[in-house]
Amino acid sequence: MNSIILETHGLTKKYKQTAALDQIDLQIEKGKIYGFIGQNGAGKTTLLRIVTGLSFPTDGTITLWGESGTAGLQAQRKRIGCMIETPALFPTMTAYQNMEVQRIQRGIPDRAVIEKTLHMVGLKETGKKRVRNFSLGMRQRLGIAIALLNTPEFLILDEPVNGLDPAGIVEIRNLLKSLNKEYGMTILVSSHILEELYQTASRFIFIDKGKIIEELSDYELNERCKRHIVLRTTDPQNALLVLEEKLHTENFKLMPDGVIRLYDYLDDIETVASVFSDAHILVTGLSVSGDTLENYFLNKIGGNESVKSPEK
Numbered sequence: 001m002n003s004i005i006l007e008t009h010g011l012t013k014k015y016k017q018t019a020a021l022d023q024i025d026l027q028i029e030k031g032k033i034y035g036f037i038g039q040n041g042a043g044k045t046t047l048l049r050i051v052t053g054l055s056f057p058t059d060g061t062i063t064l065w066g067e068s069g070t071a072g073l074q075a076q077r078k079r080i081g082c083m084i085e086t087p088a089l090f091p092t093m094t095a096y097q098n099m100e101v102q103r104i105q106r107g108i109p110d111r112a113v114i115e116k117t118l119h120m121v122g123l124k125e126t127g128k129k130r131v132r133n134f135s136l137g138m139r140q141r142l143g144i145a146i147a148l149l150n151t152p153e154f155l156i157l158d159e160p161v162n163g164l165d166p167a168g169i170v171e172i173r174n175l176l177k178s179l180n181k182e183y184g185m186t187i188l189v190s191s192h193i194l195e196e197l198y199q200t201a202s203r204f205i206f207i208d209k210g211k212i213i214e215e216l217s218d219y220e221l222n223e224r225c226k227r228h229i230v231l232r233t234t235d236p237q238n239a240l241l242v243l244e245e246k247l248h249t250e251n252f253k254l255m256p257d258g259v260i261r262l263y264d265y266l267d268d269i270e271t272v273a274s275v276f277s278d279a280h281i282l283v284t285g286l287s288v289s290g291d292t293l294e295n296y297f298l299n300k301i302g303g304n305e306s307v308k309s310p311e312k
């Protein structure tokens with residue numbers, strides 16, 4: 001099955017006493033956008049640097065498109081585009097001129113790739129405008145354009161929305177979605193703020209203190225963060241009938257453990273209690289649950305401290 005682009009097993013990186021990465025097992029599938037979420041110092045950059053060959057692991061294996069030997073990895077890395085450090089842009093040059101410098105440095109023969117790539121990131125019309133007059137969002141898009149120069153199948157971006165204002169975040173979000181949708185690009189993008197990638201990624205990988213602590217789909221994340229009433233009864237089947245017949249809702253879900261999640265009546269929990277009492281169904285638990293994205297993230301990493309971006 002060739003849908004796995006990147007796979008790591010027991011990937012570990014130690015700096016003296018610090019384990020920047022601790023036994024990371026990871027799989028990245030073709031065609032998805034992965035949000036790689038973790039607070040500052042969690043290990044995101046370290047992992048991305050190892051995948052792109054800028055750094056080496058202390059232990060563990062890494063496989064790219066099925067290749068894991070040194071030469072094989074080097075060959076496969078040509079299929080990756082990355083923006084890990086802020087790209088060195090020449091402020092007095094235009095977007096095109098900056099791209100031309102990069103093209104020559106990287107020995108990419110086809111000049112037409114510049115126009116094509118600038119078009120992909122929505123910078124084709126910037127003409128003679130110098131980069132020093134670009135917004136931060138435009139500069140980040142130019143950085144992404146540079147990462148796209150080798151027409152990669154797999155794009156790796158480290159905190160591309162860091163420091164951007166909401167409009168800039170939307171620009172990058174739309175860009176990543178279109179690269180994924182129109183060009184089928186697989187994307188791994190890191191951030192220390194879940195909210196920033198929430199509407200972009202289709203899968204989320206949470207990292208904390210060098211360990212992967214959870215991986216889930218956008219659907220699962222939505223489910224966990226969606227506010228709902230948690231209803232426990234001794235008779236779930238009849239409880240569902242009561243919801244339909246007395247509260248006229250089908251907006252609920254019976255979970256495998258018999259708990260009912262009700263997505264209506266969140267502000268009227270007393271009514272819910274009273275219809276069950278009238279129907280003589282014993283309710284053993286009734287509470288409102290669900291989290292904001294930020295709380296979900298904070299709970300995952302087990303604390304409030306140092307999660308918020310110092311820049312914000």
Ligand SMILES: Nc1ncnc2c1ncn2[C@@H]1O[C@H](COP(=O)(O)OP(=O)(O)OP(=O)(O)O)[C@@H](O)[C@H]1O
Pocket residue numbers: 015018019020038039040041042043044045046047192
């Ligand atoms: N060259 C290095 N020497 C020593 N320690 C390092 C080095 N690079 C990273 N670390 C440590 O490894 C850990 C992970 O750092 P990393 O940069 O990967 O985190 P991050 O999740 O990318 O956070 P940030 O967003 O702040 O870059 C941190 O404790 C960091 O201090």
